[in-house]
Amino acid sequence: MSENKKNKKKKKKVRSKNRRASSNFVVLDVFTQPDLDAWANQGKKLQSLADRVYFELEQQRAKSYDALCDSLRATPAVAMDVEGWARVTDWRWNMTPLSGAGSLKGIGARFNIGNDLDRARTQAFPCLYLAQDVETAFGEYFGGPLTTAKAPLSLGEFALRRNSSFTTFLLGGHLEQVFDLRTEGSLKAFANITNAFDISSLTKAAIRAAGLPPRRIIGSTNELWHWLLDEDCASYRTWILQVVAEVWRVFAAEFSLLWRTERNGILGGKDLFELQDDSGGAEIVLQSTLEAIWQDTLGYAGLEMHRRILGFAHVADFEAIADDAVRAACARQALAAGRQMVVCRRLLTTVAQANDLVAGQVMAC
Numbered sequence: 001m002s003e004n005k006k007n008k009k010k011k012k013k014v015r016s017k018n019r020r021a022s023s024n025f026v027v028l029d030v031f032t033q034p035d036l037d038a039w040a041n042q043g044k045k046l047q048s049l050a051d052r053v054y055f056e057l058e059q060q061r062a063k064s065y066d067a068l069c070d071s072l073r074a075t076p077a078v079a080m081d082v083e084g085w086a087r088v089t090d091w092r093w094n095m096t097p098l099s100g101a102g103s104l105k106g107i108g109a110r111f112n113i114g115n116d117l118d119r120a121r122t123q124a125f126p127c128l129y130l131a132q133d134v135e136t137a138f139g140e141y142f143g144g145p146l147t148t149a150k151a152p153l154s155l156g157e158f159a160l161r162r163n164s165s166f167t168t169f170l171l172g173g174h175l176e177q178v179f180d181l182r183t184e185g186s187l188k189a190f191a192n193i194t195n196a197f198d199i200s201s202l203t204k205a206a207i208r209a210a211g212l213p214p215r216r217i218i219g220s221t222n223e224l225w226h227w228l229l230d231e232d233c234a235s236y237r238t239w240i241l242q243v244v245a246e247v248w249r250v251f252a253a254e255f256s257l258l259w260r261t262e263r264n265g266i267l268g269g270k271d272l273f274e275l276q277d278d279s280g281g282a283e284i285v286l287q288s289t290l291e292a293i294w295q296d297t298l299g300y301a302g303l304e305m306h307r308r309i310l311g312f313a314h315v316a317d318f319e320a321i322a323d324d325a326v327r328a329a330c331a332r333q334a335l336a337a338g339r340q341m342v343v344c345r346r347l348l349t350t351v352a353q354a355n356d357l358v359a360g361q362v363m364a365c
Helices: 003-022 033-063 065-073 134-142 184-194 201-209 221-229 231-262 279-310 324-343 351-358
Strands: 078-090 166-178
Touching: 033 065, 033 201, 065 184, 078 134, 134 166, 184 221, 231 279, 231 351, 279 324, 324 351
Parallel strands: none
Antiparallel strands: 078 166
């Protein structure tokens, strides 16, 4: 056999293997250019409102800066040992395990200001984020354990990173001048200052006009402490949101399995796609069907939230709140979230977005 014929056969084998591999794809998302344009526009509006809220509050923080710092310093500091704590970072930081440079990127993180946020007073400062154990460190880095499945992929696969792209540190040492948040009294002087903060009526009107839930300023010491540190409350909220995500994940996985293996009846049999050598078309219709079910689910959930607040069958969690003002604030937030779940359900394309909404985070509509 000539060398040319051998090469041709090899090329045919390679092409046939590629065809078989390409048919085994995973559809992560389906969207159009108009969808991208709409999301970009909504993102700009949301960022503009977020900047507006931030800088209105920043003016008030600047006026009370010294008093706020003094209120925190007035709380006696404590010391603590750090043994076996962990940190997961990109490999490029493996020679500087205590570097806080990453926290300065963009607007910063939860407890520090980044380079792109406080442009007026240049108060950006780094912050070192540590986890009490390795599992928590991985959860912070990847959004959950590496083996956690999101659709057919794990979080590690979604990260599009090799295992060698990141490194894990175990840290030990002694910390001094630690602010003690174990009791709400440590925040009392601070909260007495911030409870006078508010955003302008014009900004509140702009938020309503954008269809966003109202943003209430945390006032009392108890409320501030609970939002920051109440482990039982925070753990319960986290568990509830995890249950929501898990229920939808299991449903979508089971529905997809049955779609690919036992689909018939009103959903159509395999003669519509697979037997026409169009498995890709079957996957596209599957994703479209799941999207429609998801949108219906959000709509019914939003209506149910309104029924359980405005109807006769109230929610026990709300009824157990003794403080009328706190209970009313919770009800208002839930009603606003329920309305957005109905009206804006087509923009809530993921469980994470829906969870952010009900957790009280801003969502453009």
